[in-house]
Amino acid sequence: MLQIRNLTKIYDGGVKALDNVSFDVPDNQFLAVIGLSGSGKSTLLRCINRLIEPTDGQILWNGEDITKASPEEMRRIRRKIGMVFQHFNLVHRSKVITNVLAGRLGYINPAWSLLNRFPKTDMEKAIKQLERVGIADKADHRADELSGGQQQRVGIARALMQDPEMILADEPVASLDPVLAHSIMKHLEDINDKDGVTVLCSLHFLDLVHRYADRVVALNAGKLVFEGLPNEIDDKKFKDIYGRDAERVG
């Protein structure tokens, strides 16, 4: 159970990216986060694993306050939270397999990882995850030789290496074409169903939200403006979320 309580983030320049946001995410839920660009979706997701330090509020995960965790505890928490990015964020010059193995960095002893030594079980596991996302044959390629869809699958495999209990997906399909978008979303759905992983996924397209999400939260200018089921977003709610002049495109 993830509980966000009065979460506020004010950036150095005084921009209020999150304004007193509170909501709960039960375990094993597929939660879509929607809103305009700049509404605070990315900030919200990054506050959960503290890539961005929240200014105020609490994030309780299974009863533990993430915002108060020490660096050592943070390492333990982060390794249970996988993250998938809009621009994949792979290390381009490294091999695909190295990128996937990097998902284990939170577990293995730093001294060994500095020498680029991973346990055998991790190597096998990495191949298994690549098979799961269907690109095991690319394991020895450099990451930047892969197409966008393939790179995102490597990103998912990396997150899976963490044995995550939760995955934060920051617009995972925004840089992909519609066909690829569905295939990536299906992988996330599969992880949500079969592995029982909680998924928080920010999305732009409402048809994807309807198709994959169990529940939706919407942000507008850092404020939570909607929380409910996907099919509760009617035209009025839509205008609340995206503004008066917005039109639905799919």
Place this chain on the structure above:
Amino acid sequence: MTEKNKKASPWKSIQFGLAILAGLFIYAYGFEITKVDLEDLRSERRQESLTRVMRALARPEIFEYDQKEEIINSPIYVTCPAGGTPTVPVPDKSSAYLVITPTCAEPGETVQVEGFNFAPNTSGPLRFIPGSDPANVVEIGRDNVETDAAGHFIYDFTLPKRSSKDVQYIRATLRQNVGVPHLTKTAYDTWEKIVETVFLALLATTFGTFLAIPLSFIAARNLMKPVRSPLASISLSILGWPVGIMVGYSIVRWVESFSTPFAGNIPINLLVIVVVPVLVSFGIRWALPQEEISKPDRTTQITRYFVLLLIVLVSFYGLFHLAGLSMNLGLIGKTNLGAFGFLGNFLFQIGDIVRIITPVLGGLAAGGVLSSLMTRLGQRATEKLSSGSIKLFNLVFSTLAGATVFGLIGQLVKSLYQIGNPIYTLWGPIFTGALLGLLLAIFTKAKDTLPTGMVIYYVTRTFLNGLRSIEALVMAIVFVIAVGIGPFAGVMALGLHTIVSLAKLYSEQVESIMAGPLEAIQATGANRLQTIVYAVIPQVIPPYISYTMYRWDINVRMSTIIGFVGGGGIGFLLQQNINLLNYRAASAQMFAIAIVVASMDYISSVLREKYV
């Protein structure tokens, strides 16, 4: 709109005119200061020397022939003696001989010198030998003669103003090239020194690169900015450094004392070197599990730390034996390997270096470990204790840390400036430091974090910029004093300069990497070092390679002149030959430099294409 329609105002034209006038004035003054003067260039004396030097430079002294000389003297009287034209002995006509007509003349008059039976097509000087000894080495005149295909020449020789009543001589020295051309002594010297130059640059670049890489990470703003720690951690870690260094150094020296009795014993060296790695690898495997899902209990953890400490001690013991073995084998190799004796010397020197720097490294490592343990302790304390007790804690330890830092700086000042008064070098700084520490503790909220990273960043940057501004040539002068004249001083000077300038260039590359992968690796729970290894290093490899190549190139060029101040390399020869006005030899060295620099450029471009 208004901008476009603006008319050219007279004021603008005046401004423009004034600017041109100011420019003229500046350049006129520049000419005056730099003494631009073509008058001197046109003078005949200058032109002549210039031509001579340019001709010498165009003929580098690389190849030469062995030469055979034919020296023939022929008597002449200057001035004519009282008894009419003197008779001279008839020359031996079976070999080369000279005929001078007439056989006496007044100074300044011209006589005809005819040569017969010389080797065909040879050339050489025809000179006047003052005095009655035909073997006299003093020669006057700069005339040159050349024989025809029959070995014959005729030359009108003007007599110098050297009159004597005794007989004097005219000497023809005709030289002939024999055999095939071979390399000159200069060429051999140049080759030896250019090899020295290239290796000097190689060593300096290698050392510099290795030390610049870690420095570049702490001089990169994007990596250092997120590093913040509470005051308790900072003060404890500052106290940890000197204590750790001292303890570590003495412990390693203590370990060394066990190895010294067996230092010269090769079988024992070998035994230790085999046993230690086995012990260490078992120990490490037990004490440092690759992956741990749940935290081990306290007893196991403490035992592990203890085992790790033992491993470290045992490894240092092994290291001393390794150094000993290397030195012993080196000594044997030096005497028995003949031409490959330098391999033995290499082993010996490496062993010596390891033996000398191991205690220092041990001290630094212990300092680092103790300080990082203290940091963690401070962190733990800040989390667990109440604000009030942390405040008290900070007041005490921040004061102590401030006193320590300033006290140490004071001691450095004492040794550099020879100030004997402990009030200035010990108690004064300690008091100031304590006061500053106390103030910092008073004005910092108990649990606030301070930007440690940025402080380290600025200190490192200042240090790098300061050292970088000292030209390697100047550093070489200092190192020549420290380690003596020779290429080693050059290696040290260029190495130091390489460290500081590469660290700066590298760190700028780190600052410009993509932030995305960094974020992704951090999100997996990787700690700071892991993030650097997995997200930063792969991204900076290409620019690092390319900067290192460029630096090698610079070092090759620098090492050609570092010899000017005694830093070894070809510069020493070059300067010597220029000072001796031996321009043909200097030219050979300049050609060598040009060839090396050009081929470096070619090699580095090929390598860059391949790996970047």
